[in-house]
Amino acid sequence: MKPFDIRVIETVIVIVAYIVCFFMTKVTVNKFLKNTQLQRGRRKIMIKAFNLISLFAAILLIGAIWGLKQNQIALFTSTILTALGIAFFAQWSLLSNITSSIILFFNHPLKIGDTIEILDKDYTIEGEISDLTYFFVHLKLSNEKIITIPNSLILQKSVAVIEKTKVKTK
Known part of the structure; x- marks a missing residue:
């Protein structure tokens, strides 16, 4: 098999795993969080956050499959973290709204x-x-x-x- 074919198969596997994870998350996380007596709205936000983290993980895996080097992945990750750090100080940006949503979830x-x-x-x-x-x-x-x-x-x-x-x- 050609290396290109193997990468395509691995990419399809990651995408299928992400889709399965996306749909399984609601059931699994709800069952787990019901024992903690969290309200339904809070569980819904936790599911959204888990799905977002899963999406980032799938994107990183696909990037690694297609030949991104570790230093390129580290650069991408540090760029995202830097942007989130700036969001704490940005007043009207979209990133400040994401940061605000985290604060609203945990402290409001x-x-x-x-x-x-x-x-x-x-x-x-x-x-x-x-x-x-x-x-x-x-x-x-x-x-x-x-x-x-x-x-x-x-x-x-x-x-x-x-x-x-x-x-x-x-």
Whole structure:
């Protein structure tokens, strides 16, 4: 077999393994995290994070299969880590929203289903949190409209939790 054919087969194996991992994650992580009594919204965020890490691992494996050297992979990884470090200081960038999502997940009392009010001197916003993503908090307003607010803005503004959700374990 030619080296090119072997690389194609290995790449297909990595992609299939990633797809299987992607679909198995929800079931496996949910079963594991149900024992820890984490809320459903928190489990959903953990699954998203696990899938993102799996994607990065698959990309690194495919890069190694196709001949990227260790120093090239290390350079790529250090570039990503440097960009994340800069995100801690960047105020309005997309990377700061990702960093803010990590801070919101671990250190903020906001959860999916909570009703919150974002206090602003010009325009206050009140709604139920319908989703927390890497970049945005999705709020469902009383008129059933859904708006998105950048995670970094949530950390900059004062937020009042009006109504907490009941703990759902399933």
